Amino acid sequence: xxxxxxxxxxxxxxxxxxxxxxxxxxxxxxxxxxxxxxxxxxxxxxxxxxxxxxxxxxxxxxxxxxxxxxxxxxxxxxxxxxxxxxxxxxxxxxxxxxxxxxxxxxxxxxx
Amino acid sequence: xxxxxxxxxxxxxxxxxxxxxxxxxxxxxxxxxxxxxxxxxxxxxxxxxxxxxxxxxxxxxxxxxxxxxxxxxxxxxxxxxxxxxxxxxxxxxxxxxxxxxxxxxxxxxxxxxxxxx
Numbered sequence: 001x002x003x004x005x006x007x008x009x010x011x012x013x014x015x016x017x018x019x020x021x022x023x024x025x026x027x028x029x030x031x032x033x034x035x036x037x038x039x040x041x042x043x044x045x046x047x048x049x050x051x052x053x054x055x056x057x058x059x060x061x062x063x064x065x066x067x068x069x070x071x072x073x074x075x076x077x078x079x080x081x082x083x084x085x086x087x088x089x090x091x092x093x094x095x096x097x098x099x100x101x102x103x104x105x106x107x108x109x110x111x
Numbered sequence: 112x113x114x115x116x117x118x119x120x121x122x123x124x125x126x127x128x129x130x131x132x133x134x135x136x137x138x139x140x141x142x143x144x145x146x147x148x149x150x151x152x153x154x155x156x157x158x159x160x161x162x163x164x165x166x167x168x169x170x171x172x173x174x175x176x177x178x179x180x181x182x183x184x185x186x187x188x189x190x191x192x193x194x195x196x197x198x199x200x201x202x203x204x205x206x207x208x209x210x211x212x213x214x215x216x217x218x219x220x221x222x223x224x225x226x227x228x
Contacts, residue, residue: 031214042115042202042219043154048209088154092214097206098167099144099217101154 002027002093004102012108016078021105023089024071030092032072034063035101037086046074079109113137115205115220123226129191132223134203135184142206143186144217145171145178149199159206160186193227200224 007022023032031050035043047056049065049072056063060083062075076083089102116135124130136143144159158168163180171178175194180186190197200222206215 033214033217040221042204042222043217044219045216048214048216050214090154096167097142097159097215098156098169099215100156101146103153 002029002091002100004089004091004100006087006089006102006105008105009103010106010108012110013079015080015109015111017109018075018077019079019107020073020075021087021107022071022073023102025091026070027094028069030069030094032065032069032089032091034072034074035088035090037088038084043086043088076107079107081109081111083107084109113218115203115218117201117203117220117223119223120221121224121226123228124193125228126194127192128227129189130193130197130225130227132188132201132203132225134186134188134205134220136186136203136205137207137218138184140205140207140218141183142208142215143180144204144206144215145186145188146202146204146219147199148202148222154202157188157201190225193225195227198225198227 033048034046037043047063052067052069054065060077087105142161145157148154157170158178160180177189202222204217204219
């Protein structure tokens with residue numbers, strides 16, 4: 001069974017600080033996605049990474065896919081209160097379009 | 112601004128009652144996913160459809176859950192009879208395939224918060 005473990009589970013930081021959250025698996029994924037979910041809403045897709053070692057940037061967010069395609073990280077530079085939310089990684093299970101989601105990292109950025 | 116819509120947004124019902132949740136996917140998206148989110152289990156895939164045909168519903172309790180897509184603009188998830196353990200937020204997502212990389216971009220609706228007492 002493919003699983004996606006995220007760490008840390010919770011993170012509370014001050015505005016302006018940098019942070020990194022991780023998404024790890026013992027299985028290889030053809031691609032991984034990152035979503036952000038705010039209270040009362042559905043997850044919103046941030047990025048899709050598909051190539052081992054790939055790095056994508058979205059403003060202050062940097063996403064990296066591990067060389068072996070078993071892990072990914074999300075780095076936020078100079079966090080802002082608007083970055084507060086639940087960050088989820090997700091990927092399709094081997095050979096299918098059945099997506100599994102990670103356990104989530106709940107981020108709170110204090111002003 | 113194309114969005115996935117879900118109705119109702121909130122539903123409180125008594126155990127044993129039938130519950131129907133509806134989803135209107137984004138026009139032009141041919142794939143619909145149904146998920147359930149709870150604090151304990153996180154976000155779990157229940158079923159998904161492509162071109163209105165069910166491709167996988169292995170995540171659903173078959174005896175009480177059913178999912179259909181009667182036309183391209185409507186997907187439904189039905190629970191009959193409902194039980195307290197079904198209390199969760201149910202999300203529908205419509206998918207746009209990225210053919211070159213064999214993955215979907217999923218666009219989630221706002222969810223239906225179901226409480227079964």
